[in-house]
Amino acid sequence: MDIHAGANRAFIEGLKDRLGPAFVLTEAADLDAFLTETRGLYRGQALAVVRPKDRDEVAFVMRECAEHGIPVVPQGGNTGLVGGGVPAGGIVLSLTRLDQVRDLDPVNATITVEAGCILKAVQDAADQAGYLFPLSLASEGSCRIGGNLATNAGGTAVLRYGNMRELTLGLEVVLADGRVWNGLKGLRKDNTGYDLKDLFIGSEGTLGIITAAVLKLFPKLQVRVTAFVGCASAERALTLFHQLREAAGDQLTAFEYLPDFGLEIVLKHRPSSVRPLSGRHHSYALIELSSPQRDADLQGRLETILGQALEQDLIEDATLGTSEAQSQGLWSLRESLSEVQRLEGGSIKHDVAVPVSRVAEFIETATRACEAAMPGIRVCAFGHFGDGNVHFNLSQPVDMDKNAFLAQWERFNRIVHDIVHRMDGSIAAEHGVGLIKRGELLLYKDPVALDLMHALKKTLDPHNLLNPGKVLETGDPLTAISSLTVHS
Structure with missing residues (x-):
């Protein structure tokens, strides 16, 4: 008799007794959707998916897991991008019923x-x-x-x-x-x-x-105005951002950056999209001003700022969304970008941050380095200029095999992350570390910071039950997780 199998069955039955059999899933078909994330980088395995209804049931599950030494991977919408929600055995603790x-x-x-x-x-x-x-x-x-x-x-x-x-x-x-x-x-x-x-x-x-x-x-915001502008370079877009922030203050809600390649693939793969400007430009910015004051003349303010920018050659063209539908149309160009990249083949993704003052320098430096490393590679650098967060993604050369391209991920990590590190940036800006960047921390994170993180982990989770192997190298082999072909 397999002692561990018997103990696991007893553990699962104990959870079913408290939560109800309908909320402790063990069949393969029921588990499948919880074993991988949106990008499909990894696939794991689990004893069960447990769906407590409230805090007290979550606490009960954790006490049971602590008693039996069962690892726990918390999951919400499972929309992660770095493998942080992929289980390596143990249980998936789904919090979807805690929705009040x-x-x-x-x-x-x-x-x-x-x-x-x-x-x-x-x-x-x-x-x-x-x-x-x-x-x-x-x-x-x-x-x-x-x-x-x-x-x-x-x-x-x-x-x-x-x-x-x-x-x-x-x-x-x-x-x-x-x-x-x-x-x-x-x-x-x-x-x-x-x-x-x-x-x-x-x-x-x-x-x-x-x-x-x-x-x-x-x-609640009462007035919004959106603009889409074309610039000759990322550097000029950054200067425009600085001037907008100076002139509009906290009315500047968003400043999103897109490259020409990014806009062109959105227009290519989303036939309902409309080209916002008459010509093509090196760089684009999606700008939003907003205010809770009903009488705020944001359109007039933005028109004035953009008019001055045009005179200074900071921008080459601009359009304003004069209705909610037009504004939504402009936003959809930015929001569709992540989704359409996969339609261009393999994509090597980097979610990084540098000081705002160095965003344009980073984009230009990293672009040159990647293009020199692989002729024909197509850089898709976009993101949030206002907080220095750039999604520096690389689409495969048109005629290259997808798997051959994705096999170069580690090489491009070194190129891109080394540049980020030299600029006092971060290799994980908003998607997290998860599994995909866990090893990268060893290369770029301050050793004292890593020691402190390990000390916190050991203090709060001494038996390494909470999402083991994510963020930090814990020494536990993740034998249940296998790499999959990246498809986006």
Whole structure:
């Protein structure tokens, strides 16, 4: 008799007794969707997918896992991009049933939500109360708040509102031993010791399981204006950003950068898309100003700023979205870019950040280096100029074999990440570390910082049960995870 198999069966039966058989999935067909992420980089395996209904059931599951030594991989919408939610045995703890809005305090301007709430549902709840929750991502219709917190998500409005760390006042967290830390306070000032919530935000489920959060709300926006501009270089786009920030202040909500190649593949693969400008340009910027004041003349302000930029040769052409439909059409050009890249063959992706002042320099330097390393490679560098986050993606040469191209991923990591490191940047900006960048940390992270991270992990999760092998090298072989062909 297999002693481990018998112990695992007893463990699973104990979970079914408490949660109900319908919420402890063990059949292969039921597990399949939980074993890989959106990009399909890795595929894992699990004993079961467990779907608790509330914090107390999450705590029960963790106590049982701690007693039996069973690893736990927390999962929300499973929209991750770096392998952080892929299981290597143990159980997948799906938080999708924890989807309640617990409280909305209009005077304190906060909303308390459970980790399984879909981001769009939180946005809608805030909107119905006359407020704004500003986090906005392409996956907002399927990603969940717990995952947003676990990866410290940013999105398109970071420039004005900040990452999830800046949007969060309090957390409720189940620890590795099943204890619950109740830090659900809507306080903007609390200096009673260490700020524990910041340990868990961005930790990718390796230190604790976030079950609820108190999030900040903001005044609802009454006026928006969007523009799409063409520039002769990334450097001129950066200068335009600087001037806009000086002139518009916090009314500048977004400044998104796209290269010519990026716009052209969106127009190629999305027939409903409309070319926004009459000609082609080296670089493009998607700009949004917004205000909660109904009488704010944002269109006039933006027209004035862009008119001055045209006179200074900072921009070559521009168009304004004069209606909601036109603005949405301009935004769709940016939001479709990640999706259409896969239609151009293999894509080697880098999610990096450098100081805002060096964004244009980074794009130009890294582009030259990659083009020199592989003639015909097509650089697709786009992202959030306002916070220095660039998605520096590389599409395969047109006539190259996809698998042969993807086999060069490590070589291009060295090229791109070395440049990022020299510019005092980060090799993981908003998607997280997960599995795909775990080894990269050993090359670029400060050794003292790595020692501190290992010490925190050992203190909070001494038996390495929480998302083991993610973010940090823990010495545990991930034999259950196998690489798959990258398809996007």
